[in-house]
Amino acid sequence: MKQIMQKEIRHSNEPMPLAPGEKLMTPEQKFFFDLRGWVLLPSVLSESEIEEMKTEVYAGARHCYEGTLQNLLDHPALVGILNEILADERFIFDDCYGFRCENSITTVRKPGWSTHSDRGTAVPHVVRPPQQANAMRYQVAGGKIFAGLTRVIWELEEVKAGQGGTTFLSGSHKAHFNYGGPDPNRPNISESPWEENIKGMMEDYSCPPGSLLIFTESVIHATNNWTNPDNPRCAVFNCYNSIWAQWFRLNLSHEIIEKMPPKRQSLFRGTWAIGGGPGGNRQYSLDNATK
Ligand SMILES: O=C(O)CCC(=O)C(=O)O
Ligand SMILES: [Fe+2]
Numbered sequence: 001m002k003q004i005m006q007k008e009i010r011h012s013n014e015p016m017p018l019a020p021g022e023k024l025m026t027p028e029q030k031f032f033f034d035l036r037g038w039v040l041l042p043s044v045l046s047e048s049e050i051e052e053m054k055t056e057v058y059a060g061a062r063h064c065y066e067g068t069l070q071n072l073l074d075h076p077a078l079v080g081i082l083n084e085i086l087a088d089e090r091f092i093f094d095d096c097y098g099f100r101c102e103n104s105i106t107t108v109r110k111p112g113w114s115t116h117s118d119r120g121t122a123v124p125h126v127v128r129p130p131q132q133a134n135a136m137r138y139q140v141a142g143g144k145i146f147a148g149l150t151r152v153i154w155e156l157e158e159v160k161a162g163q164g165g166t167t168f169l170s171g172s173h174k175a176h177f178n179y180g181g182p183d184p185n186r187p188n189i190s191e192s193p194w195e196e197n198i199k200g201m202m203e204d205y206s207c208p209p210g211s212l213l214i215f216t217e218s219v220i221h222a223t224n225n226w227t228n229p230d231n232p233r234c235a236v237f238n239c240y241n242s243i244w245a246q247w248f249r250l251n252l253s254h255e256i257i258e259k260m261p262p263k264r265q266s267l268f269r270g271t272w273a274i275g276g277g278p279g280g281n282r283q284y285s286l287d288n289a290t291k
Contacts, residue, residue: 008274008278008279008280009090009091009280010089010090010091010092010093011090012089012090016083016089016092017092017093017094018079018080019076019079020076021076021077022076022079022080023076023077023080024080024083024084025080025081025083025084025085029041029081030084030145033081033085033145033147033214034140034145035170035171036168036170036171036203036219037138037168037170037171037172037173037174037215037216037218037219038168038170038213038214038215038216038219038221039081039213039214039215040205040207040211040212040213040214041077041211041212041213041214042207042208042211043207043208043210043211044075044077044210044211044212045154045156045209045210046210047210049068049071049210050156050209050210052068053068053069053072053154053156053236054156054157054209054234056068056069057069057106057108057156057234057236058108058234061106062105062106063104063105063106064104064106064154064236064238065104065252065256065257065260066256069106069236070260070264072154072236072238073101073104073238073264073267074097074263074264074267075212077212078152078212078214079097081214082097082098082099082150082240083098083099084145085145085146085147085150085214085216086098086099086146086147086150086240086241086242087099087242087243091243091273091280093282095262095263095266095282095283096263096266096269096282096283097263097266097267098243099240099241099242099243099267100240100241100242100243100246100267100268100269100271100290101238101239101240101267101268102239102240102241102246102247102248102250102290103237103238103239103247103248103250104236104237104238104239105236105237106234106235106236106237107233107234107235107237108232108233108234109164109226109232109233110226110232111226111227111228111229111230111231111232112226112227113164113225113226113232113233114225114226115223115224115225121222121223122222122223122224123188123189123190123222124167124169124188124189124198124199124202124220124221124222125187125188125189125220125221125222126172126173126187126188126217126218126219126220126221127148127149127187127217127218127247128187128218129178129179129184129185129186129187130172130173130174130175130218131175131176131177131178131184132185134148135148135242135245136148136149136217136218136241136245136247137218138173138174138216138218138219146242147216147218148216148217148218148241148242148245149216149217149218149239149240149241149245149247150214150215150216150217150239150240150241151214151215151216151217151237151238151239151240152212152213152214152237152238152239152240153166153212153213153214153215153235153236153237153238154210154211154212154213154235154236154238155207155209155210155211155212155213155233155234155235156209156210156234156235156236157209157231157232157233157234157235158206158207158208158209158228158230158231159204159205159206159207159211159228159233160206160228160230161204161205161206162204162227163226163227163228164224164225164226164227164228164233165204165205165206165207165224165233166204166213166215166221166222166223166224167199167202167203167204167221167222167224168202168203168204168215168219168220168221169198169201169202169203169219169220169221170203170219171219172218172219172220173216173218173219179192179194179198179220180192180193180194189220198220199222202220202221202222204224217239243269243271243273243281244271244272244273245271246271246290249291250268250289250290250291252268252290254286254289257284257289258286262283262284265283265284266282266283266284267284268284268289268290269281269282269283269284269285269288269289269290270288270289270290270291271290276288
């Protein structure tokens with residue numbers, strides 16, 4: 001029994017397994033992510049990566065599970081941050097990630113694109129209101145962040161502030177009071193008497209192509225009209241979660257996952273921790289897939 005436990009849970013005195021290029025989240029990134037609920041890493045991808053990935057999205061790629069886009073799933077610039085905000089370090093191993101990927105979509109928004117075609121997320125919203133305990137909620141305890149459902153956006157074209165990037169009500173992932181609407185459990189600010197004031201306080205960002213934006217889905221955020229006349233928005237939206245929690249149904253075929261490198265496959269393993277035999281839940285297989 002002792003032997004099994006040793007394999008299932010990494011000792012905290014063992015060094016964090018980091019692959020080449022992976023870095024720990026910096027104290028500055030941690031400070032601002034905790035304060036605002038989102039963090040931007042500008043210019044993460046190389047020119048050639050950006051060109052290849054943009055070509056794939058413009059050619060019709062609907063998600064980033066295949067092609068060069070697949071490298072975004074566990075990009076070295078992302079892994080250290082997700083380790084910090086989504087993983088228990090005792091469950092991070094050399095052969096599997098300590099977090100899961102549960103959704104990926106791409107978007108192309110041409111100049112003039114309007115939220116009329118995507119009204120749902122144009123209303124400032126969250127996964128679940130953060131004022132009550134729930135498994136998707138942003139938490140900090142014992143000096144440790146757990147960001148709940150986390151969204152990662154790769155901007156493959158330039159984004160200019162005020163011209164259509166995602167907007168955030170910074171700090172709202174830690175709000176204690178609801179948004180003033182009739183239903184405190186509603187996950188958006190619709191019918192709030194303060195709707196315009198809330199929208200007026202929302203922030204966005206400018207960034208070059210190849211930038212990485214990470215936010216907790218507990219921070220109020222919204223989709224905006226793309227008014228930038230110079231280029232479309234071309235972005236990949238991926239969602240991550242704890243290895244023990246799930247929001248999205250994955251609907252990703254085994255044929256796609258089995259072609260990935262084994263460690264990347266572990267992003268799609270089943271959502272459970274203990275009881276599957278020695279070693280715990282580390283390997284993806286047809287029988288151990290996120291449903
Ligand atoms: O379209 C956007 O800019 C934001 C989308 C959104 O609401 C999300 O990723 O959760
Ligand atoms: Fe959203």
